[in-house]
Amino acid sequence: MTASDNLEERFAKLRGEWPAASLVDDVMKRLPSQDFEIQKKPAFEPTMPTRRRGRLFAGLVSSGLFIGMAIAWLVIISRPTTLLAAIQDNLKNAQSAHVVITHWDDKDVAVRSEIWYKRNVGVRVESPDEVCLEDGKTQWTWSTKKTDGERVILRQKSPGFFTTQLAQMISLPESSPEWTKVRSAELDREIHGRKCQASILTFPNDSAALSGNPPRPQVRGIVLVEAGGRIHEITVEEQRKEGTWRRVAKTQIDYDAAVPDEKVLAKLPEGVRVVDRAEAFYAVHPLEKALKRVEIEGLIFAVHDIQPLENGDGFYVVSSVRGSEEYLKTYPPKARPFNPELVLLDVAFQPGSNMSQGGNYFRVVLGNAQRDGVEYSWWLVMPRRFYEIKDGKRIERNDLFTGQGEPERLDNQPGKAMVPLMAVLMNPKHRDANGVSPQVMKWVEVPVPADRSPAILLEVAGRAKRDSKAMSVASAGGLIGIAADEKGAPNRAMTRIMHDVSDADFAAAIQRGIDDMSRLNQLGGSDPGPFPPGGQEK
């Protein structure tokens, strides 16, 4: 018996004796209530370098998402519960409201956004570069930036975000004993003609210690509340290293403010083309024009574009996944607000990062886009080329193909390609006892159009980028790759790539992912091989 066998036996024994019951149910029951807002920073982006965060912030401001974030701040900063309950009730009961949110950057440059709300009429959000208007049925968004190009208004069915979820946006988190609230009478003042009392809430700052990340500056909120409990102003401040405080954001709420109907009624700029977001999204790769459609366990997969890569390096693929009518009836997806302009339906997602595709292929992801429970993905499927180094020479090892459920070649037949379609089912009913969502996967044969001759990476990267950009007006998602300054090869993290990237830079970001995956093809040396000793795969 080898040491590894013995170790496996001991692990099996430990597994059998495992003294703790599953924590899943207990933890899920104890999660803060649905009203709890995770302490959100701007939209989560995997491993986003600092300078891109700046660009993201600018994008958020222009998209109106900043408004949501700012109000999320309002939620966070205005604990304890009694104050929040007052805000929620006051806004629910208000006939109208005017909210002004100002954010100051590191150089104390202010960015101001405003919200006008009038019950049963509509909502208007004005951020520096964009106006978003919603009347309860339809939402319109247009840029206010000066442009020499064509001006467009983006239109879509109202996601109901403001009209139905304004109150939810300021929902109540659980009260937390960690918050420190100090009454600060010296800061009392009159706002909107009403006397307000000031308190300072101090944000607990132990998350940095918990996360192991460098500590963030201490943050505090100065909250001004009128006698009836309505919060009129919240100023968020951040402590400088020398101990003084600098303002970061201010939210001012004027309840029952005079909001003229014309401010929130849909009065659109003239001479501007109206683009329906949903139509724009589906027009790029309509289902009815797909090269291949196949239903797998209730999911409809479609391959919309496919092109061989030069040197037999695999194929570029554009595919989508959505639920069949019957599937959606059986497993109705949950609506999930994504930002003020988009509500997502979680049905199924295709792989969102580079991965080994079985034993003999790689999948390299270029981007994705999702809307209305439909998800598109741009990706490459590439054969692995195993090799070993002997006496300083590289020796190809193409004899390692296992063939277990995988095609021996992607281009088995002329004019056709084998591609692996796969997706994770997102409906909670599919989860197993451990809470794990299952995935479906199938290799399918797809006809390759005659005009799709072998392409270099630059060409398909550019096409994916243009597709993604066209669909981004109406969807979540975007381009993915490995940024040039990402360290840690060959395990570099993938990041979102902005649409203003050049084709060459985007292709380079994809190539870095291919390079990282390809390093796994070397056999021997310090790499113990494709499978570890022991375990169930023995």
Place this chain on the structure above:
Amino acid sequence: MESDAEIIHAVLRGDRGQFATLVARYERAVWATAWRVVKDDHAASDAAQEAFLEAFKHLSDVRDPDHFGLWLLQIARRQAIRLAKRRSRDPSQSLDDGDSTYADDAFESNLDKVTSLSADAEDLLATVAQLPEHERIVMVMRYLDGRSVAEIAAALGRPVGTITKQISRAIERLKFSLKGVI
């Protein structure tokens, strides 16, 4: 299998139910981490629960979601130390909340072990719990959860080869630590 990054993304976008997947994925590694400090099955479960709740509240602090597991185990260790301090029968035994391994070791010596594990299983658990965090995670997923290397790679957002190397190194470490036993 969804990666940690995808799940975290989903949770932050509002799908709280997805957090169950993270709990299921890491519960044994978290429990083992807490157990190493408190050496008490029930206390380890308590600390593990607190660690998950703390992680949920601070999920947006995860700068690199591919390192979620490491971050979570750090929280678990800290929660276990806090719990252990509260349960300490000797308040004069000061424990630093910093990263000093000495703090754990000093505290451990002050505890009665309360476990239903056999001596052999306990030895192995103690050795696994002392592995570097990234190796502890992959070993628990591989040998206690029975996940394939490909599944672990997908979950952690790492190439299969990296997981393979980590497992191989961890096995070598375990063999060395358990020398004379195996």
